[in-house]
Amino acid sequence: MTDLTQLEQEYKQVQADLKSVGDTLKGYAEKSEKEIKAHQQLSEESKANADTALAKFNELQAKLNDITQKLERPQDNPKESVQSLGQMVVESESFKNANMNASFRGSVRVKAPRSAITTTTTNIVAPDRQAGIIVPPVRRMTIRDLLIPGTTNSNSIEFVRETGFTNNATTVGESMAKPYSDITFELINSPVRTVAHLFKASRQILDDVSGLISYIDGRARNGLQLAEEKQLLFGNGSGSNILGIVPQASSFTPSLSVANATAIDRIRLALLQAVLAEFPSNGIVLNPIDWAGIELTKDNEGRYIIGNPMDGTTPRLWNLPVVETQAMNANHFLVGAFNMAAQIFDRMDMEVLISTENDKDFENNMITIRAEDRLALAVYRPEAFVTGEVTPTA
Template sequence: MKKSLMPLASLAALMAAQPVAVIGSVRADAGGGDVAQLMKDVKAQLDRVTGETNKTAENALKEAQKAGALTAETKTSVDQLLNQQGVLQTAFDKLEKHIEGMDANHLELEQRLGGKRGDGGDLRQTLGMAIAQHDGVKGFTKGSLTFTVSNAITTGSASAGALKVPQRETEIVGLPRRQFFVRDLLSRNTTDTDLIQYARLKTRDLKAAPVEETTIKPMSNLEYEEADAKVVTLAHWIPVSRQAMDDIPQLQGEIDNELVYGLDLTEENQILSGDGEGQNLPGLITNATAYSAAYEPEGSTRIDRLRFAMLEASLAGYPADGMVLNEIEWALIETTKDNEGRYIFANPLGLAGPVLWSRPIVATPQIAQGDFLTGAFRVAATIYDRMDTEIAISSEDRDNFVKNMLTVRAEKRLALAIKRRAALVHGSFAVA
């Protein structure tokens, strides 16, 4: 078996690289001195020895391949290099742990000194510490002491003020809204067209009478006329940016509610006071019969006048089923008292809805103060809903697309047919 010897010059050089001085420095200087520089030196020695070890290992591998085994000298050299490498690695690990410990101590010191003022004042203290260490307390015997804590944590901007987080309510506080009930007094139906036609009795001449046998019976006359009610559209819209709609979750619901409220407000006004011209509905008041006061005695009150208005509707063949009053007028009626200060009919503790003469009252500011409307509402008029309230959002409106804007539109379609004008009586309290 042939053996190949490792060059003696290389072995001598490796032996000379033994880092005895460096290892000694680790033991002597780990507690002080320039630890970072020492760690760099050990790292450099470790890298050099590791390189030489790798090179020697390669040569030993080649020697073993050629000769079939390593010489004793080569094996000893490799063992020494591996031993030196292990010692250096251990020294490096110790230095690394030492530096980590120094960093931890440094961090703790910084935290402890975090409350130290820039002018070199004392560390931040608790109130108890400040009192216990105060010179006045140490020499205190009797009387009173006043302490000023100059470094207390407060809600000021220079202390803990930035930590305060206000509570944010998502509810949007809106403006007041009115209630709508006039529609509820009327008959309601639906339609799938834009025009409602119906026949209305124009003339009624009834001649019924007792007759003798074989005589000609009297002839009555009924005359009808054609009437119609057109469907009108109530609508409005509002612009809003795409970003606002996306970033404010409750905004869309708030806009929808406001737009719907606007439609209902306009509908109420149209149902009561529309003149029927153009795209206006024919209003109840516009088509009502004027109150004549033919049966009202002198000195009557508001309550009396409403009762006699109901009488006129009943005499016309349409017993009243409700009343519409201004809210102020209704409040005046409810608070009417007798000569002894007792409420005439109202009960402040009553839970029943607004009722007068056993008829429901709709109090609304949509009718002028001082006016009233009574009659048989269900037979007097019918609402035909063509389209319920619809909310539509679109970016295809003028230059919305390039501006990243949205148009939110609300609309509804309906018709109002006034079928029996005599069933409605409209008047005023001015002379009551």
Template structure:
């Protein structure tokens, strides 16, 4: 009986099949095999690493008693939500990467980087941990503490999320939309046997060709901060990753579609609702009428995006008896914000006096490539002689607004 193939041989065989464009076998089964062999290789690497660490460990003279069984984790070593010892955020993945280990062992000369897919961007576990991996350093406050508070990042999360394998994005944009009342959009009918069936349409589409846009920024940090896993994770999670998504929210709404991402508000063909001349409808009423317009377009809306000041006006709107028209919980932090059955998203990325209502998952898709890339280097300006490093985060993405009719731009009437 021939020997069983090694992990390397199995990996090479599957890789060859994946690269074969003429492969006509069960693709789902092939992908499952690829995932299984990747998991086995990762497990083998972890076992090898644990073995080398155990062999290198030396106990002091006297062989002291074993420590308590209480489990401790270094930053970047927390288990995920089902107990697996995998990184749960981009920052933790970077802390655990071989690239960072090699970079540190080389006294931070050159550049290191890692790329993490969208699935790596998850909430970090609660609690604070410490590390003894590297010599203790004096705590230095990293950079300048930002003056602005963290705003909620929810706009991009409303969209359908997909991953792109290339840099060029092509999609069909529906420019026809339903023709309500004329019968051309939907001519479905009961047809007698043997009779000609009616045709619906015609539907009109345009081919949109664009590229994924790169969103990036960097910040300096000291070598002491780079040796401190907790500080390094703070840079990546609290500043760099957050900053990318903060910018992304603005791009989703108002990107120009050429040098920037395609913003929904700048996409031709979206619906528009604005109270007529002399109409002094309250903002609460305006949102309700805009919802009706979206429903008449046959794309049921699920959310509305508002500037915080406009949402404040709606929440504080009172009737003649001084009773609030919108019932909200002022005692429960984080209570869900809803209006006319719609999820309310507030963001300063939306201009005051303007709102966006629509079926976000049905109308647009966020396409991402490679997730977030984290790079660290001393190769910039005079940073090497200043004992300073830079850490950079970037990712590529764009929005495909394939069904503009699913959205309605709201313009509120000026205050009386």
């Protein structure tokens, strides 16, 4: 058995175990609700069982994250190097069997693994034919990479969220009653949402494999990423929208008062706020404008505080990676334990459909390309995320 096969089997087993523990937690939550209504408190046995299940759930989530990262890690064999979405489409059996060229009629459907959503490649051959279309630069998406990865076969995700914990643990004398700590839960349902778009291309691009690869990578994948990133951050949960992280995050409320606090100070205080919520942050999200402002900060002698303009610097602040994305509103930040407090669930692999029979494609000698994926977001601990203004406004 190869290491990859073994990892895949472990991945499936951990997913099954997570579902089982999740169902158990759901049962405890329902039982706890009944006990509170009947006795105004939880029994010691119920609390102990819930604590054990929660600990197991967190342990399995960490294990799932580790296995997923190993599965999606590029292999050492160059023949198995990661492909871009466009390359996956043109090298798929569906595409090859259709013998697609400018005289092709019909449609072809191709599915790509979820890793294609965030993976890019730098060895794409530039197209020889100039179609008169300037492909926009691909913006690196990183919010998805910060989150716990997952998959689902359902149309919604149900999970138990701990909504409060009052720690009443203390020293107890012999024969004295032990105090109860107060833990409250609620059952959350997060529906799977579809992110999709269509766009046109000239039929002649079917004769240009390199051009088609570049076009799919530049439009299909990037378009989905742009919409997905905005949804993961700011979706309001209504209609077909995901309920994003920022609407659920805690507002920035510093525990310390710092005179003349800078943007760097305020972010450090936000990290402290997350630590006090018992979920230390693993990332910082900023708009590129705000990150540039922080990088340009100088001391009294004109020296840059962060990085060296000659050598560049990996975006980091307070020993944490900085994600700079235009999906984040300017003059706002988000910090949080992305790798523990939230998880993304992919309902299906990314799908690309190429058709010559949509709308007026036959009349206009065009093709239609549709790209879509389906996903849900679970935020297990909203207070693990903190959002606020980089520079306070009046």
